[in-house]
Amino acid sequence: MPRKTVEAHHFEALGTNCSLFAVGLPPGRLLEGEFWVRRMGARLTRFSPDSELSRFNASPGTWRDVSLELESLLRESLHAFEMSSGLVNVAVLRSLEAAGYTRPMAEGQPIATELRPCPLPRLPDVLAVRSGAARLEPGAGIDLGGIAKGWMADRLRDSLGSNALANLGGDLSACGVGPAGDGWAIGLGGATVLLRDQGAATSSVRRRRWSVEHHHLIDPRTGLPARTGLEEVSVVATTGVEAEVVAKTALLAGPDVAPAYCAAHTLAWWLSP
């Protein structure tokens, strides 16, 4: 099968590097994809007090109207909590702030704080979602983090035609057979693999780190930056958001549980201690 021309578009958004690829699509469509990412990012960031997420976090104790997108993401977060037996918990905002992660990395390294254990509440105990509305309990705060990126990558994949790949800060989602007909070649765990109608993601404590003990991945069992014996997990799963959730779960579960968990929930996996 002859190799087809790939349109590629790279940009910075969501505090990270993003790339969109498509076969047989005009470049303008990829630009539209960037605009959509920026619009969604502005609504879902926790760093802007005017974002929809920040306004939701700032009004606990009452049912608040939410957009279809935020409702979908909050439902996805509750699903991730169940799927991970509580290891993926988006009610992590207070722990991130306590660890010093209070501003985007682009604005400077967070300041390392004294770490004190404070286990996170169960997500279903602090977050409720119904059609068009959601309620957060006082004291809780939501950071959608990687779940939002994986979810957005899946939405982009669906909107960019039948042969496309979206990479939002390492959360990948692909559809179609790629430019050569055998899949989209992506880097995963030091090797190259081919994605076909699949998602991929890496969960790592090697990046977004601001001291030996401080990094962005919070263990909900302690409320502290995770130390599980694994530093990096990459997986291929059926969707981008599922890959994100499974990679994070495996990393937090640690080296004893991760291989069996990945074998049961992923299509390929990379474990790095």
Add this chain to the structure above:
Amino acid sequence: MRTVILKAGATLLTVAATALSALYVTSHLKNPAAPLQPTVLSASGATTLSAPGGTLTLGPSVQPSTVHPVTSTYAS
């Protein structure tokens, strides 16, 4: 007399059923064909590759490639 026979018969039946069950269970500790068995590495046709810094395991639906990747999962 009839009651004693009935009790003895019931007791014998119980003991026999217990003994046979124990024999069966101890000789069938694992049934590889049992349903609802979680996916395991040996059964999934997975391939494990050694790479610097970790291990990469590929299931049958993910193929390795030698071409240059267009992107990777390592942006964040």
